[in-house]
Amino acid sequence: MSVAAKKIAEAEQLVQAAEKSLKTSLLKWVPDYDSAADEYAKAATAYRIAKSFDKSKECLLKAIECYKNNKSWFHAAKSYEQIILICKDLDKLTDVEEYANKACSLYQQHGSPEAAASALDKAAKLTEQKYPEMALRFYQHAVEVIMIEDSTRQASEYSSKVSRILVKLQRYEEATKALKKEIGFYQQTESYGQIGRLVVALVLVQLALGDSVEAEKSFKEWGTCCEAEEVSTLQTLLQAFDEEDGELAAKMLASPFIRHMDVEYAILAKNIPLPKGLEVEKKSGGDNEANSTRELEEEDGDGLC
Numbered sequence: 001m002s003v004a005a006k007k008i009a010e011a012e013q014l015v016q017a018a019e020k021s022l023k024t025s026l027l028k029w030v031p032d033y034d035s036a037a038d039e040y041a042k043a044a045t046a047y048r049i050a051k052s053f054d055k056s057k058e059c060l061l062k063a064i065e066c067y068k069n070n071k072s073w074f075h076a077a078k079s080y081e082q083i084i085l086i087c088k089d090l091d092k093l094t095d096v097e098e099y100a101n102k103a104c105s106l107y108q109q110h111g112s113p114e115a116a117a118s119a120l121d122k123a124a125k126l127t128e129q130k131y132p133e134m135a136l137r138f139y140q141h142a143v144e145v146i147m148i149e150d151s152t153r154q155a156s157e158y159s160s161k162v163s164r165i166l167v168k169l170q171r172y173e174e175a176t177k178a179l180k181k182e183i184g185f186y187q188q189t190e191s192y193g194q195i196g197r198l199v200v201a202l203v204l205v206q207l208a209l210g211d212s213v214e215a216e217k218s219f220k221e222w223g224t225c226c227e228a229e230e231v232s233t234l235q236t237l238l239q240a241f242d243e244e245d246g247e248l249a250a251k252m253l254a255s256p257f258i259r260h261m262d263v264e265y266a267i268l269a270k271n272i273p274l275p276k277g278l279e280v281e282k283k284s285g286g287d288n289e290a291n292s293t294r295e296l297e298e299e300d301g302d303g304l305c
Contacts, residue, residue, distance in 0.1 A: 004052075008047065010043075021039060022036045022066075033067075033069045041059070044059035051089075077107045094134075100120055104117075117145045133169070135161075136166065142158040163175055167268055203219055233258070237253065241275055
């Protein structure tokens, strides 16, 4: 008998045991939800090892009902997180949002906002590549949830992911608001070095919007948090836009420290419209956004969180 067949046989026995635990009789008036939940959970694991993913999901849903009947909100939430992984196995990532939100809600009901935010973070990482809009919603929700604990540090981490996805989606007005919110979090923790880097990102986003006036205002407001190289580059960049010097603007946007920012901002810098419509000279063979993404990811390695 193959390993898969053995695991399926094991799972079927566990399901039978779970069903027996739920039965009542003259001497047993209340179903044994605790035992049934444990047996369904073990059956789900066995089915997953056997790559019988639909049956594994079915067992987890039954385990969740048992946990809920016992008011075991934390274990029910953990089971929803297991279903999220099965959605990946089944290549049904569009189903992740439903189960991630249910897991989050149950963790909150249990009084565990950190676990709730963590579940959303895991779901976002799972879906970000194929469904960035969905991942964005997860990170935005995570910021709201973690602030219940007044955990500014973690909120700033999730907020950073919100800002970067908005830039990736070219939703620059929303990205501007998100970056200002992120700056606010770092002001609370007095993380001025982080603020300096965010000022650079904010200026780039506002230039992408074609609003050099707001970009200059942002620099004046928070530029004191920037390091010397950042100050010098931003001053020259803003001057280039003010004087409509496209060549100088292109040179500043290609500066090493901008190219080595998080990949979304580095790509943004390569695509900002230059003064007088001057464009950066294209590389032979074409230099489209996909090529930019690939090049920068190769340079930065783990640029994405």
